[in-house]
Amino acid sequence: MSLLSIQDLHIGIAHKRGDDEIVRGVTIEVEAGEKLGIVGESGSGKTLTMLSVLRLLASPPLSVLSGRILFQDEDMLTFDDKRLRQVRGGEIAMVYQDPMSSLNPLLRIGSQLEETLRAHAMKGPSTKENVRDVLVQVGLTDPERVISSFPHQLSGGMVQRVMIAMALLTSPKVLIADEPTTALDVTIQRQILELVTSLQASTDMAVLWVTHDLGVVASLVDSVVVMYAGRVVEKASTYELFARPAHPYTKALLASLPHVESGHRSPLDQIGGTPPDPTRLGAGCPFRARCPYSVDQCHREEPPLIDRGDGSFAACWRDPDEW
């Protein structure tokens, strides 16, 4: 039994003429203590999948069409509001991409953190101490000053630490981090990644790290799920993914990065074309138009996620050895 299990999730966007499916059968499982990376471009469905876990989809027009989201064997899609509030921000916490817009600009940091504890009925005589402890834990050396500050008085890196502190206050079992370092400078990004790694090692928290940055994935997570056009196209251990990508999209993404070894100003390996419109996929593999290895079958039939036997899965008809 997995701690969190997303099973065959389908998400649709409503139109006058019916629903367009934009997440098309995603299955993702995480165990306690596991660090999983979810990689994809904008429009790949990675953020929608994560939002649906906490039932935060903007509905309408978005809605879960089918599938199950099991948290400790309970189907979250059947939770009533009370149970949902306990889980959301309690047992499953989320850190968002833009920390500044996730906090209330008119309230001091301290009262926003206390509000989290109050919402989860964890407020008590030691509340102030808990808040101070968790701020120290995320590396904010002057917690008293942070507690009495408004969000605009802190730097971007500090606010993101506050957001992580807020997520950790309730000792969640699952932390969902949606590109939390994208808006930050490289030195701060490195600190946040190291912070999450060290915090995670001292608890048994599962971390789902959503990102488009393969560097972040390489430094942080144990295994990776690659999403494209609303589906999982590859799933493998981090090492395996980088050493032997089994889907042409993953391979192309890795090849397009400039390496120290690649020639100065020499052309980078680019992926032709653009990501497909998820509402107009047509038949066949959604990557077919951009894929250098496509064969007839790719244009007729969409490949399922095929078990490659070594613990990795790829949605591709071709054998990587033939590329």
Place this chain on the structure above:
Amino acid sequence: MVEVALQVREVSKVYTRRGASDVAALSDASLKLERGTTFGIVGESGCGKSTLARILVGLEAPTTGELFLNGSLIDLKSKARTSTLARDIQLVFQDPFSSLDPRMTVDKTLREVLHVHRLHSQDLVGRVTELLSMVGLSRRFADRYPHELSGGQAQRVAIARALAVEPKILVLDEPTSALDVSVRAEIINLLVAVQTELHLSYVFISHDLAMVRHVSDQIAVMYLGRVVECGPYDKVFDTRLHPYTKALGDAVVLPDPQREKARNAASSEPVQSALERVDRGCPYAPRCAYVQDRCREELPALDEKRPGHFAACHFPLVS
């Protein structure tokens, strides 16, 4: 013989605030851009790289300092500086969707530039088609609105708009940061190809060190408004003289799990988070792992430590 397209000499920009101390966004920044080459600028937010970009295209007047374009001094105090500079220097912004007018078709966007710069005597339809083909787009994109374009296509249109006035220099402010990873490489390839074809000079501003290294001939590393290290791209990255350049390079997460694992085990040195401004001494001293007493007292000058390789540090890492 090398020809200097643009020279910036000791440019500073101080913003005054009512009821608060002044902010020096840029202090004595100098750079020399040779014709047909790329000058890369790296640094974190608040390092002054965008202020410098705005000064280069005349959107902002520097407090002090001089700017030479093709060898002649530009009067940066005059109101006419924007139009003088704009003919030769064009800016491409980070996010094409916020720099393109959502209510204008691609055709209208390009025509507007030609009109503003009084270049409308020529065959407009032909010129628009030509500009689009320069950035690898076909004529059929002319009738599209920005929302009908992908991120990569929109950035191509923004580049075409910058090329419309036949500039000699492009200032590229994070031109790929807002794009999807799968289209970044094609925009970089396009920029390099256009540069070679039109013999353009680039100022390439980015926080993506690998990308800056890939495209630049010369690189300047900025910290709190000052250039702390500059020189040829390979020297700056392979022989880092300034501790900040080292910290920046070490912070980059590599797309290589094995090297990352080795590095995590080695545990990097602690860095403070806040950009703390100092009254005197080296601006990097509060964060520097190699700080000594002299650094807190005396501002290091940007000196040539090795041939062509400059650093502003009393105790460079490689002597």
